[in-house]
Amino acid sequence: MKKLRVLALMHPQLVPPDSLEGFSEKDINVWKTEFDVVSHLRGCGHEVRPLGVQYELTPVREAVESFQPHVVFNLLEEFHGEAVFDHNVVSYLELLRVRYTGCNPRGMILSRGKALSKKLCAYHRIRVPDFAVFPMGRKVRRPSHLTYPLIVKSLIEHASVGIAKASIVDSDEKLAERVRFVHERIGTDAIAEQFIDGREIYVSVIGNERLVAFPAFELVAEKRGADEPLIATARAKHDIEYQERHGIDIRPAELTPELAAEAAHISKRIYRILELTGYARLDFRLDAKGHLYFLEANANPEIAEKEEFASSARHAGLAYPELLERILRFGLRQKA
Numbered sequence: 001m002k003k004l005r006v007l008a009l010m011h012p013q014l015v016p017p018d019s020l021e022g023f024s025e026k027d028i029n030v031w032k033t034e035f036d037v038v039s040h041l042r043g044c045g046h047e048v049r050p051l052g053v054q055y056e057l058t059p060v061r062e063a064v065e066s067f068q069p070h071v072v073f074n075l076l077e078e079f080h081g082e083a084v085f086d087h088n089v090v091s092y093l094e095l096l097r098v099r100y101t102g103c104n105p106r107g108m109i110l111s112r113g114k115a116l117s118k119k120l121c122a123y124h125r126i127r128v129p130d131f132a133v134f135p136m137g138r139k140v141r142r143p144s145h146l147t148y149p150l151i152v153k154s155l156i157e158h159a160s161v162g163i164a165k166a167s168i169v170d171s172d173e174k175l176a177e178r179v180r181f182v183h184e185r186i187g188t189d190a191i192a193e194q195f196i197d198g199r200e201i202y203v204s205v206i207g208n209e210r211l212v213a214f215p216a217f218e219l220v221a222e223k224r225g226a227d228e229p230l231i232a233t234a235r236a237k238h239d240i241e242y243q244e245r246h247g248i249d250i251r252p253a254e255l256t257p258e259l260a261a262e263a264a265h266i267s268k269r270i271y272r273i274l275e276l277t278g279y280a281r282l283d284f285r286l287d288a289k290g291h292l293y294f295l296e297a298n299a300n301p302e303i304a305e306k307e308e309f310a311s312s313a314r315h316a317g318l319a320y321p322e323l324l325e326r327i328l329r330f331g332l333r334q335k336a
Helices: 025-030 032-043 058-067 083-095 105-112 114-123 172-186 234-238 240-246 257-273 308-315 320-332
Strands: 005-010 047-052 071-074 131-134 150-154 190-194 199-206 217-221 248-252 279-286 292-299
Touching: 005 032, 005 058, 025 032, 025 240, 032 047, 032 320, 047 058, 058 083, 071 083, 071 320, 083 105, 105 114, 105 292, 114 131, 114 190, 114 257, 114 292, 131 172, 150 172, 172 190, 199 257, 199 308, 199 320, 217 308, 234 240, 240 248, 248 308, 257 279, 257 292, 279 308, 308 320
Parallel strands: 005 047, 005 071
Antiparallel strands: 131 190, 150 190, 199 217, 199 279, 217 248, 279 292
């Protein structure tokens, strides 16, 4: 691949140093993704310019005009403090006629809403949990078809924001309490969905038109109690000490060849239904009967070298630098 000028968009507080020397593991964990992407792309010979973006789009335009990047590597997860504004930055890049990595604005919108994405998939006969949406400012009334246990989440936030053991509820009183928590503490509408007791499965997909699904990975908690449900809480995903204490890991899923093929096939179908591009991670629950339930799609998921997306690609024989270069190639081919 020819050497490229790459403008890497990220949040200002996550612009990484040039070296890891002198930083603790806790420090590094904050900006590990940004460091991994920037350092490995530079190692591949590309000229990479990190740019912190938070409240203004003017710096993006100025950097595009002065640096003239071949492609923008998009590492933003929100803009102006709002997760739902992430697609607007990508739309702005399209208006500037500059290529970018990751998902297009339409795919980001369709996958952001957990209810909308489930409705679209259910229409295409993909199995999803029963669910109901509880908007802010309205009284919590559980529909009669929605039976306990339920898990309550933010309607639009990803990365397990607001998810804890208390998110699983088994009564109308607890449902109302947890919905109120989402409304007041997270500041978004809430969704309550049927809790599927079983395994948590992740499938990573890459591509624009021709898609590749990497081997499925799963969340495991080796020190979990026999009656303790397995859920991907915020602490389980992001707290290193908590992960070590509870034996939490994400590793290759042990699936039958038939189930592995089904997971890959369904993931590609969902990817196309939601009009995703670039790369994404699809989250499922696998029940005791071997049924996969689609939970949500994560456009532009965590891309750090040791996280599940890159680990899944490596398990398929694709080294991390090659993965980043492939993401760049898909960005260069992105159609507005």
